[in-house]
Amino acid sequence: MSLFCLLSSENAVKGDERITRAVGLCKRLVGHFSHSWKEKMALKNAQKEHNLPEHFLITECPTRWGSRQKMIQRVLEQQRAISDFLSANRKSRHLVPSSQDLDVLESINQALQPLQEFTDALSGESYVSVSYVKPVLHLMNTSVLAANEEDSDLTKSIKMKILDYMNSKYDNPATQELLDMTTFMDPRFKVGYISSDKVSDISARVMSEIEATVSKEQSLSNQDHQGPSDVILKKAKKSLGSFFKTSPAPSSVVPSHAVEAELNSYLVSPTIDSEMDPLTWWRLHQVNFPHLSKLARKYLCIPATSSPSERLFSTAGNVVTCQRTCLKPTKVTANRKSKYVPRFSVIHSVNLNYKCLHLNR
Secondary structure, three states, rough: HHHHHHHHHHHHHOOOOOHHHHHHHHHHHHHHHHHHHHHHHHHHHHHHHOOOOOOOOOOOOOOOOHHHHHHHHHHHOOOHHHHHHHHOOOOOOOHHOOOOHHHHHHHHHHHHHHHHHHHHHHHHOOOOOOHHHHHHHHHHHHEEEEEEEEOOHHHHHHHHHHHHHHHHHHOHHHHHHHHHHHHEEEEOOOOOOOOOOHHHHHHHHHHHHHHHHHHHHHHHHHHOOOOOOOOOOOOOOOOOHHHHOOOOOOOOOOHHHHHHHHHHHHHOOOOOOOOOOOHHHHHHHOOOHHHHHHHHHHHHEEEEEOOHHHHHHHHHHHHOOOOHHOOOOOOOOOOOOOOOOOOHHHHHHHHHHHHHHHHHH
């Protein structure tokens, strides 16, 4: 989803001559100071005169999300020092931003800054699963990118284009059904972001998937028991508590009323805090919800963004270098607590990244 935030912001500012001119001027201005240490020192002196923070200007990187907004924000922060210094030099006077350019840069910054802060939190690794996507879209439409009265017309236009682009990417019925299922299985949200007319359909799908999973497990168990009968197993000594246990009658299908009771118990249970880890909650309550917990592992394993797997690939590239090509996979993932070694195997990362990119198509 971080990739979509980048694409949506790029799509929102594309084709507007005012934005193209202002951003282009901003890039040339930053490049003017980044290629000369004398200019940097002179800018530092101008910052001291205006009592501004002595920050360096930020260069936009096309492959790094948010670098354009950070570049614009830094230029606006240092605008007085930059204008005074450039105005004094005849050769660099053409780089001084006009009032119209500053208004355009302010509008871009107001539109992209909330999105930048939100996507930084969305790119976390701990428990940001795909179940966050639908609540995030709802929050963006209602508050984060909602038009305010103090916003300029350009800011409102950029926000509207970003929302239209992001909403159009998730309006596929199959994608919506997957997002509803993942949100339903997250104890932080459950049915809070699902339409009331779809709750019954989601519940019916949950029950059908549980019955199908149990039937498959039962068939696999029967195949395991049909092995060679001439194997003599050593009889283990029984404990006192084993005499009070009764073996359950074999059944190929879970009673529907048992699944329905488990589902209703899950729905009436209180939702947890949004800061809590849903996987930890399911680990603690898998005894109470044995069938739903299996379904939760199926859906909540998909990350909301590809950022964790991209970080994993970068870390793996630092570990498995050209000088260390003989490392075995067990050695690469041996010390998982180390910050220099990937926490998951590369194959697992590829699978998660594939699911995430497949969802975002």
